[in-house]
Amino acid sequence: MMRLLKFFWWCCVAVFCGLLLSLSGAFLYLSPALPSVESLRSIQLQIPLRVYSSDAKLIAEFGEMRRSPIRFADIPPDFIKALLSAEDDNFANHYGVDLTSLMRAATQLLKSGQIQSGGSTITMQVAKNFFLTSERSFSRKINEILLALQIERELSKDEILELYVNKIYLGNRAYGIEAAAQVYYGKSMRDLSLAQMAMIAGLPKAPSRFNPLVNPQRSQERRDWILGRMYKLGKIDEARYQAAIHEPINASYHVPTPELAAPYIAEMARAEMVGRYGSEAYTEGFHVTTTVPSKLQEAANNAVRTGLINYDQRHGYRGPETRLPGMTRETWQLELGKQKTLNGLEPAIVSQVEKSGILVLTRNGQEETVSWDSMKWARPFLNTNSLGPRPQKPEDVTQVGDLIRVLRQEDGSLLFSQLPAAQSALVSLDPQNGAIRALVGGFSFDQSNYNRAVQAKRQPGSSFKPFIYSAAIDKGYTAATLVNDAPIVFQEAGMDEAWRPKNDTNTFLGPIRLREALYKSRNLVSIRLLQAIGIEYTLNYVSRFGFNKQELPRNFSLALGTANLTPLEIAGGWSTFANGGYKVQPYLIERIHSRNGEPLYIANPASVPSGATAPAGAATTAEPPAASGEITTELPASNLEPVVAERIVDARTSYIMTSLLQDVIKRGTGRRALAMGRSDLAGKTGTTNESKDSWFSGYNADYITTVWTGFDQPESLGRHEFGGTVALPIWMSYMSAALKDKPAHMLPEPEGLLTLRIDPLSGRAATPGTPNAYFELFKSEDTPPPMSELDPNLAIPGSPLPADEAAPIDLF
Structure with missing residues (x-):
């Protein structure tokens, strides 16, 4: 009998030693390949990209994983109790491995021949989730055990739990308990009831099987079992238990709802972030703040929607x-x-x-x-x-x-x-630095992702004329210069037909001042002006505003706005008139912060000098103190040197152009805007042939806003539809909201300007007693001579245009 006992004793010792040697061998074999547990302290969980307005309203979220990491101190105690009751009720006492759970799993394997459960503790699940795959094998399980032991030696229980609750997948693209609370209940974890917490605590075991949206009955069974475990383990009393199990399953799908509807802005920000950071843009938890205030974007949304619906209803059902x-x-x-x-x-x-x-x-x-x-x-x-x-x-x-x-x-x-058939785009900029303050790329992003504000190249029509007039004024012409509004014919060898441009009303007014020609939008005056100053000079001049010279037509149709340009390009060019002659570059992203709130990028755009009064003098194309439009990423922000915008137009020219464009609203095609009751508005309509494109660009010193309306496949908007009937009402709706309660804001008059009384018939300085004389602005060096110095050889008294101005000329 003693020999038999000794035999069993030594057999047990042999088995124990064999197991010990096997485990030691496995440890020695596997441990060199085990990752460093210390890396868990600096682990970077995948967090989606979030885009916000300038006043911190969520615009959009991008990323495959919905995750909002939560600190251990912010996890509700009831949830911790529910989770441990469901997953690892001995968590506080073991050292990463629970032998009882492992033996239970081994017994199930021997009885059934299949793996029923892994016997994993929460620590072992952390090891698997962060370092290992989901492969079911003994080698992976051993690695899991070894890693769990290391994790318990190097991390506290609180740190382990925090890692676990932020990493686990809980269905419906929700990773981590805070994201799950938002997805299933639309609330933060701390705002959930005990029953709701128990439901989420039941998801880690099988997110699809116990999903309350897909299998509410199974989800309730799992929840009630967890509540029963909590009651049995003394985590909750009977009253709370009874109240929780009688609470209905009230989960529903909650998509993160943007606080501000700005999908075109969101897409622009997403594309720029991917350009900067590649695929990491979707996973690194970047916090992007745009330049767009929610109030202005909402005003733009409403203006475009209302304007398109009104236009659409004018044309029937x-x-x-x-x-x-x-x-x-x-x-x-x-x-x-x-x-x-x-x-x-x-x-x-x-x-x-x-x-x-x-x-x-x-x-x-x-x-x-x-x-x-x-x-x-x-x-x-x-x-x-x-x-x-x-x-x-x-x-x-x-x-x-x-x-x-x-x-x-x-x-x-x-x-x-009904859904409008026409489309529209609106762009509003801060003319002082180019910041995009509002942008709408179409009636509905869900209907069409095509962003017409930045992608649709359309002819701007007469809204391009101010660039031609500005080029002329910088070359010595004045607002009082007379130009003949009369028929003109261009014939080029090889052309089938002569080009006979006309005014929209097919009428002609004869000699007319530039000021009047602009607010009456006389096409033939613009063509003659371009003819006089020259195409090459004009192309070089206009390209300063940010337009690609190679994409501008090299013929006299340029004066009628036949270049193909986007609303953003037009708004960017017009900002020069609004800011006193400086070139600014439109930009959207103001700041980028890391997941920890650290600033990674702060925009430092080329800006108009703060508080500076624009000096008189000719425009220059010299380089500014820092490259125009460059945006630096040097941090912190306090170390950023201001970038001074490049002056591209004489301040006096810009001031005169604003005066001319104010007359468009006071007397011309933009008269509807008088209903806004403001004295500081300047702008210009634009309508292309057959009314295929309708434009209005306008500004004060606070905002420059451009609106385009038309069909995606160009067709007429209607016989009686123009820039003043389609685009202008949208512009007025937006600008009325944007400028509400703001005082009139105009740039101060620069030095070097004179105001003289002018004879309306000759454009020359008026003599005392001249009938209908009026006051006009001039650069000091471009003041007109008196009537006594009229040149009899001029085709039009007071005009510098030659007598043969209407002769056939080379178009190209």
Whole structure:
């Protein structure tokens, strides 16, 4: 008997020694390949890119993983209790490995022949999640055990838990408990109830199986089991237990909701960040602050939406998006579920037509009323210039089963509408440094990602003329110079037909002052002006404003705005008139911070000298103290040297141009803007041939804003649609909001200007008693001579243009 006992004793010792030697051998074999646990202290979890407005409102979030890391001190104690009850109730007592759990897992393996559970502690899961794969093998398990032992030696229990709750995947792209709380409940972890915390604590085991959105019943069973464990382990009392298990599963999918709708801005910021940081832009948790204030962006959104809807309704109703008659309510609801709400225009299906209006089924499953008054605009669309008869009753407009669009008002009521066919873009800049203050690239980003503000190259029409006038004034012409508004013909060898440019009204006014020619937008005056100052000079001059010289037409159509330019390019060029003659470069990103709040980048754009009064003198193309438009990344911000913008236009020329453009609003094609009741506005309309493009650019010293409207595939906006009827109302809506409660702001008059009384018939200095004489601005060296010095050889008295100005000339 003793021999038998000794035999068993030595067998046990042998088995123990064998296991010890095997583990020691495995440790010696595997330990050199184990990663350093110390790296966990500086681990960088993947955090999405977040883009914010200048006043810290979330615009967008980019990244595959939704993650918001949370510190251990901010984790609710109830959640820690729920998690440990579910995953590792002995966490506080073991040293990384729980032998009881491992033996239980081994027993299950021997009985079933399959791995039922891994017996992993939270520490072992941290080791696997950060360093290992999900492969089920004994070698990986041994590595996991060895790493867990190292982790427990080098990190505290609190540090281990913090790593775990921020790393784990919890379904629906949510990584970490804070992201899961936002996804499933739309709240922070600290705001969840005990039952909700228990539900999230049940997800690590199998995020898809226990997902409350996919399997609410299984999710509830798992939650109740965890609550039962908490009660059994004494973590909660019976009252809290009973209250929690009777709480319904109320999880729902919550997408991170932007606080500011600015999708075109978000996409521009995302593209720039990817250009800077590559794929890391999506994972490093960058915090991007743009130059866009939420108030101005919201005003731009509203202006573009309202302007396009108003234009669209002027041209009639094109009918429903589709017809679904004779179908069940359930079928209609399925169809509505496929439709998106586009810039506030909700899809709806007409369920009933009555005398007082219609009833529509909306996406929320409710039937709501649309009044007849909101439908009276819906005359049938025949073509761009023709409408059908006015509808007399709702059934003249629509019928049951029509899929239409409705616009919800602030009071909840619905207006009859339709998706606009035309598109628009708006760009607003700070002329002092080029900061983008608002940008809209189309009616709806969900409808079309195409950003017309920065990608659509269209002809600016007459809104380009101020660059031609500025070139002339910098070459010695004045606002009082007379130019003949008369027919002109250009014939070039090899051309099938002569080019006979005309004014939009096909009328001619004869000799006319430059000031009057600009606010009346006389095309022939612009062409003659370009003819007189020369194409090459003008191309070189205009290219200073940021336009690519190679992309500008090298013929006299340049005077009519036939260059293909984007709204952002136009706004950038116009900013020179608004800031007194300086070139600024549009930019969007103001600051970039790391995940820890450290500044990585601070914009330092070339800016107009602060508080400086622009000196008189000719424009210069010399290099400024620092490269124009360069943005430095030297940090901290206090060490950044201001970058002075390059002066490209004489300050006096810029001031005179502002005076001319103010007359466009006071007397010319921009007269509608007088309704704003401001004295500091300057601007110019633009309309291309057949009204295919409608523009308005305008400014005061605070903002320069450009609006374009047209169709993506160029076609006429309508016989009676111009820059002043389509683009200008959008500009007015935005600028009225942007300048609300702001005092008039005009740049001070620079030195070197004189104001003289001028004879309107000759453009010369008026003598006492001259009828209808008026005051005009001049550069001191360009003041006109008196009437007595008129040259009899001039074609037009007081004009420097030669007598043969209308002769055929070389176009190219």
